[in-house]
Amino acid sequence: xxxxxxxxxxxxxxxxxxxxxxxxxxxxxxxxxxxxxxxxxxxxxxxxxxxxxxxxxxxxxxxxxxxxxxxxxxxxxxxxxxxxxxxxxxxxxxxxxxxxxxxxxxxxxxxxxxxxxxxxxxxxxxxxxxxxxxxxxxxxxxxxxxxxxxxxxxxxxxxxxxxxxxxxxxxxxxxxxxxxxxxxxxxxxxxxxxxxxxxxxxxxxxxxxxxxxxxxxxxxxxxxxxxxxxxxxxxxxxxxxxxxxxxxxxxxxxxxxxxxxxxxxxxxxxxxxxxxxxxxxxxxxxxxxxxxxxxxxxxxxxxxxxxxxxxxxxxxxxxxxxxxxxxxxxxxxxxxxxxxxxxxxxxxxxxxxxxxxxxxxxx
Amino acid sequence: xxxxxxxxxxxxxxxxxxxxxxxxxxxxxxxxxxxxxxxxxxxxxxxxxxxxxxxxxxxxxxxxxxxxxxxxxxxxxxxxxxxxxxxxxxxxxxxxxxxxxxxxxxxxxxxxxxxxxxxxxxxxxxxxxxx
Numbered sequence: 001x002x003x004x005x006x007x008x009x010x011x012x013x014x015x016x017x018x019x020x021x022x023x024x025x026x027x028x029x030x031x032x033x034x035x036x037x038x039x040x041x042x043x044x045x046x047x048x049x050x051x052x053x054x055x056x057x058x059x060x061x062x063x064x065x066x067x068x069x070x071x072x073x074x075x076x077x078x079x080x081x082x083x084x085x086x087x088x089x090x091x092x093x094x095x096x097x098x099x100x101x102x103x104x105x106x107x108x109x110x111x112x113x114x115x116x117x118x119x120x121x122x123x124x125x126x127x128x129x130x131x132x133x134x135x136x137x138x139x140x141x142x143x144x145x146x147x148x149x150x151x152x153x154x155x156x157x158x159x160x161x162x163x164x165x166x167x168x169x170x171x172x173x174x175x176x177x178x179x180x181x182x183x184x185x186x187x188x189x190x191x192x193x194x195x196x197x198x199x200x201x202x203x204x205x206x207x208x209x210x211x212x213x214x215x216x217x218x219x220x221x222x223x224x225x226x227x228x229x230x231x232x233x234x235x236x237x238x239x240x241x242x243x244x245x246x247x248x249x250x251x252x253x254x255x256x257x258x259x260x261x262x263x264x265x266x267x268x269x270x271x272x273x274x275x276x277x278x279x280x281x282x283x284x285x286x287x288x289x290x291x292x293x294x295x296x297x298x299x300x301x302x303x304x305x306x307x308x309x310x311x312x313x314x315x316x317x318x319x320x321x322x323x324x325x326x327x328x329x330x331x332x333x334x335x336x337x338x339x340x341x342x343x344x345x346x347x348x349x350x351x352x353x354x355x356x357x358x359x360x361x362x363x
Numbered sequence: 364x365x366x367x368x369x370x371x372x373x374x375x376x377x378x379x380x381x382x383x384x385x386x387x388x389x390x391x392x393x394x395x396x397x398x399x400x401x402x403x404x405x406x407x408x409x410x411x412x413x414x415x416x417x418x419x420x421x422x423x424x425x426x427x428x429x430x431x432x433x434x435x436x437x438x439x440x441x442x443x444x445x446x447x448x449x450x451x452x453x454x455x456x457x458x459x460x461x462x463x464x465x466x467x468x469x470x471x472x473x474x475x476x477x478x479x480x481x482x483x484x485x486x487x488x489x490x491x492x493x494x
Contacts, residue, residue, distance in 0.1 A: 032456075034402040097476050222401070222427060290449070292405050292425045314404035314427050321405075340423070340430065 005050035006143045006201035010208050014218045022116035024051040026221055028056040033222035037316040039192055041357045044149035045219035046211050051115040054198055058108050065132035066101060066109060068126075068264055071201065071246060075257035077103035081176045083187055086254055087246045088113075088124070089266030093273065094242040095249065097121050098234065100187060102176050110183065112144070112198075114236050128265070131171065135169055143204035145197050147216060148227075150357060152194035153186075159210045168195065189224065190230025191355045230315050232284065232351030238295060239282060239310045239324055247273050249324065250282035250351070281329045282310065284351040285337065286361060287321035289344040297323075298338040299346075304328040309337065317354045318363060324351065365394040365489075367461055372476055373485035374436040376418075379460065380479060381468070387442055388476070391464040392424060392433060392455060395489050400426040403452040408444040408465055415439060415468065417475055422465050424455060437475040439468035 002025040008121075016027030027048070029036060039045045057065070065170060066074040072086030082103050088096045097117045102110045113121045125136045147156050157165050167179040168186075172298065173193070176185030183198040212218060225235070234240060240249035247255070255270060256262070287293055293312030301307060307327030313318065315322040327335070336343040349361045367373075372380040381389040390401040397403070415421050415435040420442035422433035444466045448454060455463035470476065480488060 028428075029401060032402055034404075226427060290405060292408075292430060294430065314425075316427075 002273060003051070004072055005048055006050040006204040007050060007208055010205055011048065011218070013327075014212070015220070016220065017228060019221075021051065021221060022118075024115060027218070029069075029220040029222045030218050030311045033220065033226070034316045036219035036223035037226050038218060039217040040149045040192060040219055040223060041317055041354070042150065044147060044151040044155050044194070044216045046208065046216045047146040047148070047219050047221075047224055047225065048143075048208075049146050050143040050201075050204065052144055053113045053115060053118045053121065054142050054144065055111045055113060055122070055126075056108065056137045056139055057111060057129070057134055058137070059132065059134040060107055060133045062107060062109050062134050065129060065134045067262060068132075069128055070101065071255045071264055071266060071270070073262060074101065074103065074109070076256070077101075079175070081171070081185075083111055083174045083176055083185060087240075087251060088121070089246070089264070089270075091266060091269070092242075093245040093266040093269030095236070095244060095246060096124055096242060098236050098240070098251070102183075102185065103319070104178065116237060137269075138301070139198075141201055142198050143201045144199075144302070145204065145208065146188055146190075146194065147195035147197065147211060148188045148190040150192060152216070154191065155211065155214050155216055156195050156197075159207070159214055166333040173345045187231055190227040190356065191233070191352060192227075214349075226313050226316060229311050229313055229324070230317055230352065230354035232353060234282075234324070235311055244326075245270060245273055245278075247278045248280045248282065250324075280307075280326050281331075282324055282326050283331065284353060284361075285309070285312075285323040285325050285346040286318075286338070286349055286363070287323075287344060287346050291321060291339045291342075291344055293321040293323035293337060293339065293346070299325045299327055300336040300338060300343060301328055302335070303330055304330060307331070307335070312344050315353060317357075318359055318361075320363065365398055367394070367482045367486055368459070369482045371460070372436070372479035372481065374479055375432065375450075375488065376434045376436075378433060378436050380436050380476065382476065384426055386473075387467050387469050388437065388439070389464050389467050390433075390436065391459055393485070394459045396431075397456050397459045397463070400424065400431055401428045403455045406448040406452045406455060406465070408446075409441050411441050411444055413441045415441060418458065424452075433465060435468065436479055437468065437470045438472060439470040441466055442469050443467040
């Protein structure tokens with residue numbers, strides 16, 4: 001029996017086409033993925049992300065715990081509300097999950113992890129937390145929505161009550177704030193401005209309806225995927241997993257090497273990879289011929305071993321097929337992809353493809 | 364509910380066939396199929412002149428979600444293809460039985476048309492979920 005989020009009835013009412021996603025019944029689209037995609041790039045869209053896992057970490061030594069647990073360094077979080085994107089690694093330097101952690105107070109950090117990795121993440125957190133006396137509490141009674149797009153911020157502000165509005169209005173990008181039982185953060189997974197809002201499940205449907213009435217378009221997981229791909233953001237399970245290190249997944253920027261004495265899980269293996277030079281890397285691809293790039297297609301590199309498309313799709317903003325692919329580190333600026341038995345020409349680019357509604361690469 | 368015109372024939376692989384007055388047949392994918400596939404972003408049609416076997420993969424419709432083969436419901440010669448789909452693949456979503464047509468064939472054996480489903484049969488086939 002698939003699980004339902006507190007917004008399930010809203011999805012049905014909006015004509016959501018429901019599919020299984022990690023055991024949850026979620027909307028893949030509400031009729032047109034491409035129109036939902038454009039709505040987020042040009043106006044505002046709302047996503048139900050209540051299937052994601054919110055975990056509160058509390059205790060006197062929670063910062064020390066996170067310093068050890070995460071490849072990025074929570075000491076970068078100095079102001080309350082500030083968010084950090086990080087990988088959580090195993091001892092082999094592979095990615096258990098990627099996540100966002102918010103610093104609330106010295107004895108309270110909040111983490112948002114993926115739905116598909118919930119069980120193993122919670123088990124790992126529990127195991128690692130013991131020696132730091134950190135308490136790990138899943139907040140599955142909370143709902144979560146993402147409102148994204150150039151119009152998202154103003155529209156959200158227009159429907160919030162005074163207390164929440166002043167909290168939300170003051171947020172700079174990548175910051176969050178507690179407002180009563182709500183948590184409002186200026187973060188997202190689309191490459192557009194907007195908010196991610198964690199709120200009591202009982203209030204989620206009313207908030208959703210208010211936003212839809214204010215012109216925000218419900219957007220499904222399909223659009224969420226093409227938006228994040230255009231924005232150059234990795235998807236766990238596709239672009240990296242437990243056998244892939246952040247250095248092989250274009251996430252080297254999320255690894256905090258300094259201070260050198262900070263010990264974190266996976267560090268020795270990452271240091272070895274860094275010293276030896278990674279043999280594979282994740283790059284962006286743009287298809288020069290007609291067709292569509294798809295996950296797992298073979299990338300053919302002149303005089304080198306094959307690579308593989310890890311996330312491929314059609315970019316509604318660019319009108320072209322784009323992808324991330326894991327390829328030999330020495331790749332030049334062009335290669336070919338085996339698309340249904342035909343070798344098509346692709347250009348190697350550095351993501352993002354699109355940011356704030358604008359193309360970041362030449363076509 | 365998806366639209367299933369009464370004057371067409373249907374294949375289990377979700378193609379429709381229209382019998383034209385000149386003895387040729389026009390082929391496309393059904394409304395039900397385009398709904399399942401989602402927004403089309405690329406359509407590949409065969410070359411005119413190609414000779415197709417019955418149930419041979421003859422075109423590809425790609426949506427944002429996935430690529431899907433289109434199978435020729437009958438054997439025959441390709442006499443015309445819908446070139447406009449290269450620029451407007453969304454026609455397959457918007458007018459699956461109109462501007463979204465894929466190709467026109469001259470059937471090798473018009474008897475093969477009798478093996479296809481009529482609208483009622485296709486409706487029952489979709490509802491059975493056996494596809």
